[in-house]
Amino acid sequence: MNDKNFFLENYNDIVEKINSIKQNALKRKVNYREEQLNRPISFWTKKERLRDKIGKEFTIILRSKGCSWALSKYGGCSMCGYYLDATTKNVSTSQLISQFDYAFNDKINEIKQDSYNYILKIFNSGSFLDENEIPKEARNYIYEKISMVEKIKEVVIESRLEYITSEKLREIREIFNKKYLEIAIGLESVDDYIRNNFINKGVLFKDFKSALNKCKELDIGVKVYLLFKPLFLNEQAAIDDCSYSIKTLIDLGVNSISINPTNIQKGTLAEHLWFQNRYRPPWYYSLFKCIKKSVSQEDLKSIRLLSDPSGAGTKRGIHNCLKKECEISAKERLRNFVLSQNLNELEQKEYECVCKKKYQLQKNYI
Template identity: 45%
Template sequence: MLGYNDSELSNKIFQIRQKSLNRYRGDFIRRPVKFWLERDRLLNKVGTSLVVILATRGCSWALSDKGGCSMCGYIYDTPITVPDSESLIKQFDLAYDACRSVEDSLAVKIFTSGSFLDELEIPKAVREAIFKKIASDERVEEVIVETRPQYVNYEILSECHDILRDIYLEIGIGLETSNDEIRNHYINKGFNLNEFERAVSIANKSGVGVKSYILIKPPFLREREAIIDSIWSAEYSFKIGVNSISFNPCTVHRGTLVEYLWNQGKYRPPWLWSVIEILKIISKNLTKNKRLICSLVGIGSEKGPHNCGKCDKRIKDLLAEFTLNQNPEVLLKAECDCKNEWRDYCEDEFIWNRTPNKYK
């Protein structure tokens, strides 16, 4: 069996979620989950990002009776008590102080472990207060938020645009894969390509950029299938008008279906060689106003994307360098004997049988 069917999958995720929600969540509402400054890739240059993860009520999809996505444990970062508007604004103000002395071009990335445009998580008044603060800061060139596609509409984007004016706004959407079956039967994402395309089209017409997050190696996919799936998903994303692609090599979060599979030896996070292969191919399509980002989360750990252990740190540094400068040549510097082991791992009859001819 390759995966659960829809209801089996979401029932299983829901059960795991319910057990873990009380176990892992803390109770704090007046400080963000995390915030930090980092050297980062802005749309067409290198700059500084302020990254803020606000503690909200959490992702409505993860809190629903569908249980959320099979690999996602961000809901456990959210507090048990739902923060009121005043607390949310306080959280943002606290984090914003961190960038007081930055003189560089600035991007502000606001994450919520859910959807920034979901007004149950971030009420309209909070969104407006946050954006007004950002708009009054001349250093800010970009604002990036994340949302599920159902919260994207003309009205909300034009309200955002009216406040931010000439600051570039980008909405990150967890497309994960361009394959509806993988997205809904293996990831339990709960939306189809047509919903994603509707959101991209509204954003494009509203002068708002889109970033698609692509999950490298969803559960139930073999390594080679996962490589092909990510390549196709990225090609598709650029084709339909996405500006940025963020590859997220899957990590094993606690309290998720992926962790449940991993505990039984039924899931291995992707090899870093797979990540490099995907980036090498997709970076050929890079043009102005497009960027490719690779998440470095968990790299080198047993529960994160890894190779043999000896080369992981070096490859992590190369991936960071690639993201910053968008120069694919740095990817060619990756070398290690474990590449042969990875090749063997990818050679699997089962995979070959299911691989479309184009990639054989």
């Protein structure tokens, strides 16, 4: 059997498995009531690293029809359970606008009166630039409203590569002529094999590079999400994959990298393997090791390295031994590093826990 056949055979298996897990999970999904379609999934403000100093984020997660990749016959990514948040029915433009307004009106006074500057992150558990998820009219309404808020200095939207066109980028660039813009792209790894066979992302690195160039031409920044420890990698392999990805992206001149340690979301292949003890979310020790070996303080003058792990310190998220002191110590060191972008924060004395020995013995096997 040659490599190509081996790759295809396994690829079909993974898609079939993802789809069968999804079909089961969808049977238990409750449909949203009409009034829920006029409210976002969630929104919040909290401290965040802006480009040059500490500020705050205002994040809004809109409830949309769902990610087109997850709705396609390819089933979506192996760790992603966002499809359970989506409506799977169409959400009208006016409902999307009501969702945005609900969050915006709730927070706008707080933002205007705050001494911090803000970064607005607007997400929809899919692609903001996908016409089927967020129609142009809704996008433009949102852009116009944000553009009028002085305190919001940076804006980030997320999109899969296939929806990033020069035309759509130009639209945003024109409206936000005074704000710093970033398009966040879930590349997960620079390795095509890992990304497409283990994560089932359906994205090629060469297409990422072409989207990056389109953004650069219009002076729009690019933020890349890297998945830390995709399924089927052990701790050491995860460190190597993520470290190589970070170095490659720095050389390419991306503006921000956000490392997302895999967390176990409901209704995913990740959850299926985790239930069978065939996958463990990463250890904090691995993440720190990876960051320290991949970036220098000099690199951090031109790139922002972020990580705000979901489910951190719990068995479904990145964790060490789950002992309270051990988790809190790791969580704080990561948070302080992200806010300050100072690598010394990762060198701060850690809580000396017996689990480190266990980790070192196991990191090539789990």
